[in-house]
Amino acid sequence: MPVNCxxxxxxxxxxxxxxxxxxxAYGFKTKELPSVVVKRxxxxxxxKFEPKQVEGHRR
Structure with a gap:
């Protein structure tokens, strides 16, 4: 399953x-989703994927 940036x-x-x-994490900007560029x-x-912390919730 692809990474959801x-x-x-x-x-x-x-x-x-x-x-x-x-x-x-990788230090670049792009037109596409960064995960697509990394994969290609x-x-x-x-x-480097790390889930966002939802405000008020800790993981």
Whole structure:
């Protein structure tokens, strides 16, 4: 199952219209979901995925 960047604590939205999505763990911005770029360039699913902490909940 592919990694869902929207649920990852490292995912962020940028102000750059050409590269609106980013990954703090890997340090890049892209048009696509960062997990897609990682999979295409490395052949592996993202290994840096960490679930976001929901406010008021601890895991």
């Amino acid at each position: 929207f649920k990852c604590r490292h995912f962020f939205t940028t102000w750059d219209a050409r590269n609106p999505r980013g990954c703090k 360039s490395s052949g592996m699913e993202c290994l």
